[in-house]
Amino acid sequence: MADTSFLNWPFFENRHRELAEQLEVWCKGNLPVDHSDVDAACRGLVSALGAAGFLTHSGTTGQERLDVRSLCLIRETLARYDGLADFSFAMQGLGMGAVSLFGSQEQREWLKQTRAGKAISAFALTEPASGSDVANIQMMAKKTDDDFVLDGEKTWISNGGIADLYVVFARTGEAAGAKGLSAFLVPATTAGLSVEERLEVIAPHPLARLKFKAVKLPRAALIGDAGSGFKIAMSVLDVFRSTVGAAALGFARRALEETLTRCADRQLFGAPMHELQMIQGHIAEMAVDIDASALLVYRAAWTKDTGAARVTREAAMAKLFATDQAQGVIDKAVQIHGGDGVRKGSVVESLYREIRALRIYEGASDVQKIVIARQEISRKQGENK
Structure with missing residues (x-):
């Protein structure tokens, strides 16, 4: 355990x-x-x-x-x-x-x-030309007298193809860039919405590319105010970005447990593997990286829960560090397992495939660095005013 x-x-x-x-x-x-x-x-x-x-x-x-x-x-x-x-x-x-x-x-x-688990939901933000650059969304939501009409594509949508409803972000044009986006609630059965392609990845999950062709939505489908889509998306990510770090932490903890079991059971040079100093060094590094990740993840979560309006910096740090360190922890686990570590279907092989996507979705690691740096620069500029 x-x-x-x-x-x-x-x-x-x-x-x-x-x-x-x-x-x-x-x-x-x-x-x-x-x-x-x-x-x-x-x-x-x-x-x-x-x-x-x-x-x-x-x-x-x-x-x-x-x-x-x-x-x-x-x-x-x-x-x-x-x-x-x-x-x-x-x-x-x-x-x-x-x-x-x-x-x-x-x-x-x-x-x-x-x-209640009776309907499956999805977050439809990413487009072919705008992954982490949310402000560059191109999908259009044209206003008419009584409704909105959506045209465009979304891709890499988790639960795409099995979801019962999608939260979709599109450009309504109140202003250029980030200030001209809105969010809509779109049932999967809406006319004009189709699953164009199911996407396969190294750790199988339901993912799809979606097409919206003259999808008519009533005004009641608009979430919040028109033009507030970027704020809504960032607020959602502010809450859930820390949880990506938590998932990485779970993968890393499992990798460490599998490693400890392997090193106790495996005999090498006439003694249990965990008696080798080099192996002990790897185990120590894995344990430190896990605890450091946990501190950042739960600091971000606690900060949000205790009333902080935004935890952009804390959540970005948690996701960046926990996902990157989990990759390293799992890589060490694979190495220590030797040939069994790359055997298809083994626990550590599955973890190796699972962890990689977490360093990309909900803002890739390099994007998190930009977010953190901008927060630090802004803080310093505020001190100098």
Whole structure:
């Protein structure tokens, strides 16, 4: 079992420790699932997580705030057991994040379905020419007297092809760049919306390229105010970016546990592998990187939960460091496992494929560096005024 002593850190309350314990029991009895049919596995996981009550943490139907520490604890624990389970939980939260934070009462009715695991959600932000550059979105939402008409494409959309509804960002033209975007709630059955291509990646997840051709939406589909789409997207990422670091942390903890077991069981030069000083050095580095990542992840989550309006800097640091360090931890695990580390289907081989995407989605590592640097520069400029 992975180290859980971090739960005694002052970032957490008793309710967080109780949640972690309940989820640990559930994971032991339900994970991992069969990944041979990824779409079916994700649908089953969403349903099971909803029935168990864990998806209630993925969104809010009232005025209460999203608890980021709970989101991080759930993602870390699920990732430690099954990457697809983490994915399924995360997309329910990210997909409906805009509705949780800015949705109308009518739109929030959908949260009853997504939190129960009876509807699958998706966050449709990325386009072929605008990945991390959100302000460069080209998809158009033309206003008419009674509705909006959407035309364009989205790509690399998680849950694309299996989602029941999408939160879609498009250009409504109130101003140039970031100030001219809006967010819309689009049911998957809406006429003109089609799945153009299913995308396969090294760690199988449901991903797709979507096409919107003269998709008519009523004014009630607009989330928040027209022109506030960039603010909405950044606010959602501000909440959920830390949780990407938490998922990476879960992968890294599993890699360390697999390594410790391997080094205790494996005999090398007449003694257990863990008696070799070089192996001890690798284990020490893995443990330090994991604890340092956990401190950054849960600092960001605690800061948001205790009332900070924005945690752009803290969340960017958490995602950057935790995902990059998890890559290193898992690479060490593969190396220590030798040939078994690259055997298809082994735990560490699966972790090696799972971790790579986390350094790209919700803002690639290099983009996080830009975000952090700009925050630091802005802080210094503010001091000099």
